[in-house]
Amino acid sequence: MxxxxxxxxxxxxxxxxxxxxxxxxxxxxxxxxxxxxxxxxxxxxxxxxxxxxxxxxxxxxxxxxxxxxxxxxxxxxxxxxxxxxxxxxxxxxxxxxxxxxxxxxxxxxxxxxxxFAKLGCNVEAALSAVDGVATLRTGLRVGPVEPRQAEEWATVMMTTFGFTAPGMTDMAASCVGRPEWEQFAVWDGERIIAVGSIFVNGECADMFGGATLPEGRGRGAQSALLTARARAAQAAGCRWLVAETGAERPGDHNTSLHNMLRSGFEPLYERAxxxxxx
Structure with missing residues (x-):
C-alpha cells in the first residue's frame, strides 16, 4: 500500500x-x-x-x-x-x-x-506488516509507561542519544502522561532497556524518540515498540504514521531505518x- x-x-x-x-x-x-x-x-x-x-x-x-x-x-x-x-x-x-x-x-x-530519511505509511499498512516483524526475545516485554516510570524511561532515551546536560532528562520525563503523547518501553525483568513514543497530531502520529540501550539491541525491542505504537496510533484515530532517521550513506547500515521499512514504512524523501x- x-x-x-x-x-x-x-x-x-x-x-x-x-x-x-x-x-x-x-x-x-x-x-x-x-x-x-x-x-x-x-x-x-x-x-x-x-x-x-x-x-x-x-x-x-x-x-x-x-x-x-x-x-x-x-x-x-x-x-x-x-x-x-x-x-x-x-x-x-x-x-x-x-x-x-x-x-x-x-x-x-x-x-x-x-x-535525514523521512518515512511514512498508512496505519493499516504498518499493522498489516506486523506478522513479518521479528518478535521480542524470551524474557522481554513491551508496554505503556506509567508516570512513576517516567524518570527511568527518560534516562534511557536521553542517555542513549547523548543528551546528558543537566535538566534534559527532567524535560523528557515531563512529557509522560501529557495530552497527545503515549510512551512505551521494553523491559528486561524490572529494567527498561528500550523506549519509544508517539505524538498525535490529528490524523497523523509521529514516531518519536526510539532508543535502545546497547545491551538490549538485536533482541527485537524496537520492532516491538514500532508495533505497539502503530496500534496506539490506530486507537487514537490516526490515519498516518511518520518518522525520521539518519539517511544511509554508501557503506552505512542504519538499523532503525531497516526496522521501519520492515514495519510497513515507506521512504517519502531525503532531507538535508x-x-x-x-
Missing part, C-alpha cells in the same frame, strides 16, 4: 512533536535550560540555550499554505542569535524549497549538515539539514 501522507502534514507533525516535547516542560526546567520558541507563519523555531548537543535548536513546519521566504528564514536566524545560540538548523522538505533557495542560502551563509552558525 503506497502512503498518501501529505508532505506538509508530515513536516508539521514532526516539528509539533519537538515543540511540545521541549516547551511543555515545567517552567523551572524551561528557565534552567534556556528554552524558547518562535512561530513564523506555519513554521516553528525552537532553542535550548544550555544544551551543548544543539540538536533541539531547529525550525520546521515550513511551506504549509505559504512559500518559504528569505524574510521568514531571516527571522528564524535572528531568533537563534537572540537566544545566544551558536548554531540552529532548518528542516525543510526538498519539494517545499523555493526556486530561489540557493540565493537565500548564500545571503544567510547557511551550510548543509546531516541528511540547513545550518545557520553565528
Amino acid at each position: 503506497t502512503t498518501d501522507v501529505p508532505i506538509t502534514l508530515a513536516e508539521q507533525t514532526e516539528i509539533a512533536a519537538y515543540a511540545d516535547f521541549v516547551t511543555g516542560a515545567p517552567a523551572p526546567v524551561r528557565d534552567a535550560l534556556g528554552i524558547a520558541s518562535l512561530r513564523v507563519g506555519s513554521a516553528l523555531a525552537l532553542a535550548i540555550r544550555e544544551d551543548p548537543s544543539r540538536f533541539f535548536n531547529r525550525a520546521g513546519g515550513f511551506g504549509a499554505g505559504e512559500p518559504v521566504t528569505v524574510d521568514a528564514v531571516t527571522e528564524v536566524c535572528d531568533f537563534f542569535r537572540a537566544q545566544g545560540l551558536s548554531q540552529g538548523a532548518f528542516m525543510i522538505a526538498p519539494v517545499l524549497l523555493p526556486p530561489d533557495w540557493a540565493t537565500t542560502v548564500d545571503k544567510l551563509h547557511l551550510g548543509q549538515g546531516d541528511r 539539514t540547513w545550518l545557520w552558525k553565528d
